[in-house]
Amino acid sequence: MNILVIGNGFDIAHGIPSSYKNFLDFVIAYKKVYKYYASLNTIEKNNFSNGITKISSIYKDASFIMNEMTLSNSRASEFGKMINHNCWIEYFFGRTSQLERKHNWVDIEEEISRVIKALTQLHKTNKGIDFSAEEMYKIDCVLDSEVHGRTAGFDRENEVLLTFMNSLMEEQPGHQITNQKRREYWQKFTSILSADFSNLVRSLELYLDYFIDFTKLSKSDIFDGIKFDHLVTFNYTNTYRVLYNSRISGDFIHGRAQAWRDKEESDVVLGIEEFLDEDQKNKNVEFIAYRKYYQRIIKHCDFSYRKVLENSNNAISTWFFGHSLASSDKDILTHLLPSSDLASQFSSPKKSNVKKSYICYYSQHTLEQQVANLVQILGQEALNDLVCGPDPKIKFVFQDNFKKERMISMNEERTYRT
Known part of the structure; x- marks a missing residue:
């Protein structure tokens, strides 16, 4: 998958x-x-x-x-x-x-x-x-x-x-x-x-x-012709479904922008990560409404990706495109990234079902920022093991090579099925 x-x-x-x-x-x-x-x-x-x-x-x-x-x-x-x-x-x-x-x-x-x-x-x-x-x-x-x-x-x-x-x-x-x-x-x-x-x-x-007029959008050659089984989007827009696959199952982690509904019905999440220490974060809730995790809960955002990850009998690969991997999304990303046996104080104790992650980067600066963010999420020992260990589970892919990498993977999947 x-x-x-x-x-x-x-x-x-x-x-x-x-x-x-x-x-x-x-x-x-x-x-x-x-x-x-x-x-x-x-x-x-x-x-x-x-x-x-x-x-x-x-x-x-x-x-x-x-x-x-x-x-x-x-x-x-x-x-x-x-x-x-x-x-x-x-x-x-x-x-x-x-x-x-x-x-x-x-x-x-x-x-x-x-x-x-x-x-x-x-x-x-x-x-x-x-x-x-x-x-x-x-x-x-x-x-x-x-x-x-x-x-x-x-x-x-x-x-x-x-x-x-x-x-x-x-x-x-x-x-x-x-x-x-x-x-x-x-x-x-x-x-x-x-x-x-x-x-x-x-x-x-x-x-x-x-x-924004979505009828003015055009497909990108990067995504045209490659397929995925499930979509997890941190965006508010429905761009991927509009351009590439209207039927793909997926989750809007931060809600979906829908102008036609009333303000009170909105599920759009805009906020910050938790910054209080362990002693205070469960006690000091005066400004809890500005936290992303709180908004995701009260606005009933999508969490079905958790069931997809837990119930899949297939090997799971995640393909990241246009995502900074910021630590403010750590509680979501730890489930979408592979885990390492070299746990650190930053790592989630739960083992991930993701076997491999392909992370697309736009520029050298983007790559450097993504790596720094992953250190905050996974810990440096775990990240180093996942990227440079004997069995690498994270691969960084330059944006122009994203389609080529996915095509190689699709061909390998066809060969495996045959």
Whole structure:
């Protein structure tokens, strides 16, 4: 049995603008137009069309999107509401400006982790509820706007998270207030973060399943003509089934983007790995909603791959394409990678049923990062044994040779059956 495991690099290889940078760039272009759609002129329309075309040609027609903006019950209108005055999105923009990174890029998951770690630590030391007068005023403004409806001209709440995190990192003490007030504003603050985080996840879902036109995609020669028995995808899109095999069984580990459903029904997972130590991770659950494992459970994500691995009577090979093998997915990856007898403190004690893994890499830099990530998941002794031991079970394959490697394997399978 051959299981294909794909990450975001698979969508990128097919021209889909699915990176966090693409998403944030689209949000910037969209916000400029959506805020003033009632008074659009030809130049603004052209600017929007040119703006999204610079990101990708895979989007739906710009005229269609702009027409949808004017409909109050459309998905385009919903997207505008999800991104409008969203403190997380504004925080990402602010961090991008602060970091001055090349290509104006920021890692959303890394920034979410940064925020939650800081808030967890401060609350643990009883400092997390020490707000300045300015921060309290902005929180009150947010809550007041929620009651009366957020207006396009109200921008003050955009800075709530960024201002608070800046003061946090710079260790600027807030004004002294009563403990009761501290608790009250802490609850208000975390409530705002939670509501806007839900809107952030929904906006990402709409971005991927509503604005991207999958009819514009083309097959890649890398995958055309090769077959797999099961699919495990860490992506939100249905790209592989749309292009190659609509009937293949599979699992959407992080949920599937589906624009047509209500926000409350979404199973899209966006979050961080567990960072608390063994003593705290089962006790401190205040920010558990931001953990991936928690979201996978409450959103009823797919886990059937476990049955496939456990019940298969055949030798199992896993083929990784476009996946970084990040440690945040360790609880999933340990089941999809072969195991070594040389266990370490990092290794899962459970023996894997996977006999061999083929890991595709895009560049030398990608390979180096994947190896470093695997050390965190398997441990260096086990990884070295699995790659360089007398019976290698992990093979790294350059992306251009991925199809050739799979074809060789398919021919070996035919010979074995004969």
